Amino acid sequence: MNKPVSKLLLLLVLAAAGVVSFKLFEPVFTYRLGWSSLPEPTNWTAETLDPALASQSAAAENSLKSGQKKISAPAISAALGIGGKLVWRAASGLADVDRSVNADFSTRFRIGSTSKAVTAVGVGVLIDRGRLRLDQPIGGFPHALTLGQVMSHRAGIRNYGLCLCFPVWEHQNRRHFPSIQNEVAVVRDSPLLFQPGTGFAYTSLGFNLAGAAIEEASRQTYGAYMDSAVFKPLGMTRTSLHEADTAGFYETESGRYKTAFPVDNSIRWPSGGIVSTPSDMVAFGNAMLDDRLLTAPTRNMLVSVPTGGRTDSGKIYAHGWRHSGWALFDGKLKLDSYHHNGTAVGSTSVFVVLPEKQMVLSVMMNKGDENVRDISAVADQILQAFIALP
Numbered sequence: 001m002n003k004p005v006s007k008l009l010l011l012l013v014l015a016a017a018g019v020v021s022f023k024l025f026e027p028v029f030t031y032r033l034g035w036s037s038l039p040e041p042t043n044w045t046a047e048t049l050d051p052a053l054a055s056q057s058a059a060a061e062n063s064l065k066s067g068q069k070k071i072s073a074p075a076i077s078a079a080l081g082i083g084g085k086l087v088w089r090a091a092s093g094l095a096d097v098d099r100s101v102n103a104d105f106s107t108r109f110r111i112g113s114t115s116k117a118v119t120a121v122g123v124g125v126l127i128d129r130g131r132l133r134l135d136q137p138i139g140g141f142p143h144a145l146t147l148g149q150v151m152s153h154r155a156g157i158r159n160y161g162l163c164l165c166f167p168v169w170e171h172q173n174r175r176h177f178p179s180i181q182n183e184v185a186v187v188r189d190s191p192l193l194f195q196p197g198t199g200f201a202y203t204s205l206g207f208n209l210a211g212a213a214i215e216e217a218s219r220q221t222y223g224a225y226m227d228s229a230v231f232k233p234l235g236m237t238r239t240s241l242h243e244a245d246t247a248g249f250y251e252t253e254s255g256r257y258k259t260a261f262p263v264d265n266s267i268r269w270p271s272g273g274i275v276s277t278p279s280d281m282v283a284f285g286n287a288m289l290d291d292r293l294l295t296a297p298t299r300n301m302l303v304s305v306p307t308g309g310r311t312d313s314g315k316i317y318a319h320g321w322r323h324s325g326w327a328l329f330d331g332k333l334k335l336d337s338y339h340h341n342g343t344a345v346g347s348t349s350v351f352v353v354l355p356e357k358q359m360v361l362s363v364m365m366n367k368g369d370e371n372v373r374d375i376s377a378v379a380d381q382i383l384q385a386f387i388a389l390p
Contacts, residue, residue, distance in 0.1 A: 002075060026167045027261045038072060038257040039094065043102040046090035050082075057088045059385035062218040064090050065362075067378030072252045073365035075103035076375075078382060079278035081360040085288045088386075089279055095247040095366065097257060108238055108275045109364040110265070111349045112342025115274040118230065118239075119210050120151060120320025124298045125229045131217040134301065134319065138209055139216060142188060145196040148381030150209045151319040154193035154309040156199060157206030170205070170267065177266040178223050180211045186267065204271035210320070211270030222270055233293060234283045239276040241269050247366040249346020260346025260368055272344060274321065278362035285360030287352045288338060303338045326352060328380055329389045341372045348372060350379045357387060 044065070048057040060080070062206050068076040075093035079086060095103040111118075126132040134148030149155040160171040163186075167174065170186070177183045188203045194201070211222040223241045245302040249260040265273035276284075287293040288303075303323045305316060316324040318338075326337035339352040349364045350372060363379045 025291075026332075027169070027172055030261070034258040035253075035256045036258065038074065038252055038255055039097065041068060041075075041093040043094075044090070045102075045104055046088075047105070048088050049085070050087045051292060053082075053087055053386070056386045060382045061090050063378060063381035064386060065092060067375070067381065068092055068365070071365065071367065071369075071374045071378070072255065072257075073367040074250050074252065074257060075107065075247055076363070076365040077103055077107055077109070077278050077377075078361070078378075079105075079282045079361040080362075080382065080386060081282040081286050082386070083265050083358045084289055084292075086279060086282050089282075097248060097250065098259075103366075105279055106238055106277060108243075108277055109139075109234055109366055110246070110249065110342070110344035110347035111274050111276050111281070111347060111351070111364065112344035112347065113204065114130050114281070114340045114342035114349050114351045115268075115270065115272050116151075116204075116207055116210075116320040117338075117340040117351065118226070118274055118276075119214070119270040120302050121153065121284070121287065121294065122214055122226050122230050123147070123210055123320070124294045124302050126214065126217045126297050127301070128295050132213060136213075138213060140212070141154075141184070141209065142191055143162065143196065147210065148306060148319060149196045150206055150213075152306050152317055153202045153206065154198075154201055154306065155196045155203075155206055155209075155316060156194040156201065156228070157187050157203050157209075158190050159201065159203040159205055172261055172263055173204070173267040174262065174264050175267070176264050180208060180215055180269065183208045183267055183269065184212050187273070194309075197309050199309050200311045200317070202313070202317075204268050207271035207320070214270070222369065230284075230293070234280075234287055236283055237279040238277065239274065239280045239284075241268060241273055241275070243275055246275050247347070250369070251346065251367055252367050259325045263345045265344070272342065276364075278364055281349075281351055281362035281364075282360045285351065288353050289355060289360070312346070326354060326383075326386065328384050333387070333389055341376070343370055343372060344368065348375050350375050352379065352383075356384070359386065 077091040079089035325334040342349040
């Protein structure tokens with residue numbers, strides 16, 4: 001082979017290797033690109049549906065405004081319910097920064113792993129109908145495990161890892177999965193981390209099996225079932241699996257923003273793929289306070305932390321819900337709570353139900369944040385505005 005041809009082949013090989021490397025590690029290569037100055041939020045919309053709570057609402061609005069500034073979220077939105085009714089909501093900032101579209105009460109965000117609590121209620125409806133049990137085996141899976149073990153992360157199934165795909169990280173998936181069974185296939189042949197029931201390992205990929213159980217029991221697709229059994233009965237008109245008409249999703253740092261890496265959430269519909277609004281999530285949380293959707297025994301079952309296989313990181317995890325005390329006023333007040341946060345690409349949410357106070361709070365922002373500490377602090381301030389310290 002002559003030298004010009006050899007050089008050409010070498011260049012082609014190097015070019016191909018460069019393209020493959022870029023696709024494999026695209027989020028890393030593109031992270032430093034596309035940053036712009038983040039505009040200061042200028043719009044603000046709020047609504048108090050109970051005039052008796054005017055002063056509390058004003059304090060909550062101040063907390064949301066100051067929290068948005070501290071976090072540098074393009075948009076932030078919150079809603080609160082008391083006694084089974086929506087009593088206050090507010091939104092601030094830009095749902096779409098590049099097009100200068102303001103956030104409002106209808107702005108939809110990715111709720112991330114808060115989707116697990118929503119899926120758990122879908123399971124609860126089927127439990128009340130006699131079609132599912134937490135102790136029933138998961139069918140069509142090569143390992144012997146139960147629905148309850150899957151929903152409490154005690155089945156030993158792995159979480160996101162590396163894959164032979166573009167990009168190489170599963171949690172930044174860009175492949176489209178047409179069905180729940182395709183999602184489950186990602187972990188079907190993976191070895192278990194431990195014998196089911198003997199340990200705890202948080203896993204969104206494993207929790208997808210709860211969606212497969214829903215499909216088998218309901219004889220509907222997961223999305224169709226959730227829409228008919230949970231979303232429509234609760235009036236959650238802005239909640240779905242599909243991301244049309246959502247906020248833009250962003251990363252921010254030091255007063256700058258960029259569009260978040262584009263992902264396809266079909267790899268995690270039951271465990272992290274739902275989009276919603278704070279108002280819709282308050283309607284959902286209200287269903288955990290009375291019998292409007294689930295019976296009391298089923299609600300209690302979902303939020304009961306199972307024994308066996310508990311570790312420090314899993315000692316408060318029930319079945320799609322975390323169940324623990326919620327500390328307010330620097331620990332001076334601790335209330336029983338059912339809750340779940342959600343960290344999605346370009347979006348973050350905090351969701352909490354306080355049964356003692358008959359209170360539900362949802363806070364969302366279109367900024368990705370692996371640590372929910374900052375938005376949780378905003379949630380605490382809002383709750384403290386409506387709860388008097390004894």
